[in-house]
Amino acid sequence: MTTDGLTLAVSGLTLGLTRDRRARPLVEDLSFGVARGEMLAFVGESGSGKSLTAAAIFGLLPAGVQRIAGSIRVNGSELTTLSERRLRAWRGRDMGLIFQNPLTALSPSVGVQAQIAETYRVHKGGTRDAARARARALLAEVGLKALATGGDSYPHQLSGGMRQRVMIALAAACDPALIVADEPTTALDVLIQAQILDLLARLQRERGLAVVFITHDLRLAARYADRILVLYAGRAVEEGDAAQFFTAPRHPYSRALRDAIPTIPATGGRLTEIPGQPPEPRALPAGCRFAPRCPNVGDDCRRTEPAMTFDGTRFACLHPCAKMS
């Protein structure tokens, strides 16, 4: 993969447990890139490594997990070799992170205007007044005009959707090149969910942001993202154009994720279940990790771990689904 011109370029990223270096990695040999103005969606079940990858990009891996190999470049600069001090300057300034639960990410005792202004001043300097004015402009930009004027509001006074808008304003405060949104709407109602993702997509377009959107819902990924990357048990199993992806996924796991979703109006048939559970990192099967749950499985799948191949989309499967399903 060429990394020229990519806002985010990750290659060969491997994450594993610190204590047990012989254990199989939690995320293995993951490579992807996101260009300016592009949205890439990470899709997969809980435990597939979506959030860990996001944490690794920001240098915020939880205790006990470390990067074993791989490079992470933002605008051409390697982040993995930066000191914590230098990395702290990158976070917030060049890349913003939006969490699933804004209440844990926002300070409960500081007004939201003040929080955004502080973030801005830490990274960009300037006067308090200028930073406050910038915070108000940002709040207005994310559709919170009521919070942009007059006195400041505390996070607890806001609804879940409003808090998530504040998070977006905070993430976008210093004009970052990259925003990573980790399940930003999981706790929200459908209407609010649509509003938040519309807003994110608008910022992506208007400001030319590179966005990584993490979700377990293939529908949301298909609706908002340009490209989709499906993760299973720590490995990329398929990556491709969002539209093509939904009509003709090649990896049986991608297809299973798609077919598990009920449609409107209902078709009347049963939903397709994915039998079994994702494997524990400690007990990964030999060969393809999806083999024990796969409808297309063959004997060869249990021996060799398939490599990524390109045919319409990039996928790692020995017995892929037909090109048009």
Add this chain to the structure above:
Amino acid sequence: MREDVVSSGLRVEGLSVEYAAKRGLGRTRGDTHKALADVGFILPTGQTLGVVGESGSGKTTLGHAVLRMTPVSRGRILWDGVDLATLSDRDLRPYRRQMQLVFQDPYEAMNPRMSIGRIIAEPLLLAYGLDRHARREQALRLLKQVGLDESLLGRRPRALSGGQRQRVTLARALATAPRLLVLDEPTSGLDVSLQARVLNLLRDLQTDKGLSYLFISHDLAAVAYIAQRLLVLFQGRVMEQGPTDALLRHPAHPYTAALLAAQPSAVPGRAPKDPAPAMNPVADPVPGACVYYQWCGKALPRCRMEAPDLTSLGADHLVACHYPGHETTSIH
């Protein structure tokens, strides 16, 4: 409703739940907050009624009110013709076994220090006073029924995945052999693959046992899969109700249409045409106006002057809108 019309199943009429409003600016003592206003529906035995709406629409209150878990201000809850709303707690007890609630967050609904076996068997002790041996036997049977392995019996809730926990709460709800389940967002915390499994399981249980479901959710796709009829709530009022298919193909109320448009569709690369409405959820309603007036993209002067009644749109389809639209939605 005449007394001689006794239908089997659940029939709710004019159900209202009101709380004393917080005193604040412009509010005087004695004001009430209407969590539910004049809600009515029929849920025939063996069928599913989907209740949809946003947070604060009264979905959960409706589920709780039907089970008499929250005080009912007015209205009737007819269960096989018996009005549960008027029964004393004592008289209500035999009916409680027949109706069970499945909570949204299974983890919060379980005692983390109890084993899965005890969690499932507890209702059996409370309702029937079964001995330990019989309880264990029943717990095993229930566990099997929801597709879980008996090895889970001795585990704590912490050791289970989200999907397994949700099935445990389902097993517990089934312990007293209920006829009605109130399911409050049973799949909203689950991954799509687990959601499919829970929805299929619910459908199988319904077919096997003739259960009735009051299925509360904001996910229209899940509701479309499981419910024959839909009830759309907004701020405690019924906006629209009718057969699921008709409602989703031709939503008559602008709010139903907005919910549908916000639903993540299977149409890739297509962001919604209309930005979703409803930005300021704390605005006080305009007195005398339609409750949806401030959010409605199609509101006309009449909507401000006069709140629409729930009127029939033919074939079992009711809508509370002066200008119900028969437009096709953006979802195909």
